[in-house]
Amino acid sequence: MQKKATKRLKKPWPTKAAMEQVYEMKLWGDHSSNFYSGIGSHRPEIIAPYLKELRTFLSSFEIPLTVCDLGCGDFNVGKELVPYANKYIAVDIVTDLIAHNKEKFKDEKVVFQCLDIAVDDLPSGDCALVRQVLQHLSNSEIQGILIKLAAFKYVVLTEHLPEGSFIPNKEIISGQGTRLRKQSGVNVLAAPFNFKGKEKKQLLSIRLTDGKGIIVTTLYTIF
Numbered sequence: 001m002q003k004k005a006t007k008r009l010k011k012p013w014p015t016k017a018a019m020e021q022v023y024e025m026k027l028w029g030d031h032s033s034n035f036y037s038g039i040g041s042h043r044p045e046i047i048a049p050y051l052k053e054l055r056t057f058l059s060s061f062e063i064p065l066t067v068c069d070l071g072c073g074d075f076n077v078g079k080e081l082v083p084y085a086n087k088y089i090a091v092d093i094v095t096d097l098i099a100h101n102k103e104k105f106k107d108e109k110v111v112f113q114c115l116d117i118a119v120d121d122l123p124s125g126d127c128a129l130v131r132q133v134l135q136h137l138s139n140s141e142i143q144g145i146l147i148k149l150a151a152f153k154y155v156v157l158t159e160h161l162p163e164g165s166f167i168p169n170k171e172i173i174s175g176q177g178t179r180l181r182k183q184s185g186v187n188v189l190a191a192p193f194n195f196k197g198k199e200k201k202q203l204l205s206i207r208l209t210d211g212k213g214i215i216v217t218t219l220y221t222i223f
Helices: 016-023 044-059 095-105 139-149
Strands: 067-072 087-092 108-112 127-131 155-162 198-205 214-221
Touching: 016 095, 044 127, 044 155, 044 198, 044 214, 087 095, 095 108, 127 139
Parallel strands: 067 087, 067 127, 087 108, 127 155
Antiparallel strands: 155 214, 198 214
């Protein structure tokens, strides 16, 4: 007698579960909101200079770029950049967050997608924005993302780094804080990543007033 096949349920990726928990438990603050992506997406002294630099960069093209915001969060930052793009694809790993964004932000230029950028195929575009995302991920996940970022002409990476000298790219478990607690940060040009690009330009470096490091934004021209 042939055994009846049993359906194996696919377990969620640890990173997805961890990020969902962040929003469910409001671990990034603001208990008045169900979806709040932390001070890095809301504190004016952090986001205002970033938006100024990105508006200048995106406005420099005669034909507007298709922008892929990989890790869009609550879209408090991304919504300000939509007018400067031909099309704006906003991606996040948290299903309920993407559903919320679809309801809250309605613009014909914007497409929201729920993807795990470490394992899923990325949408195609001209410019990828990856703002304070890699710092939460393991080295293997970062490597998987960087390989796919090579398909974009421009990549804008923002990372929260320790101030002063540090050993880059110490390993962490995805979703469990950042490398700052290990006095480390992500440097995609260093081992084990050795990210390649045609040009590199630092757009911005913001020293946090609480003494907890700097937030650095770098533009990479890939080809």
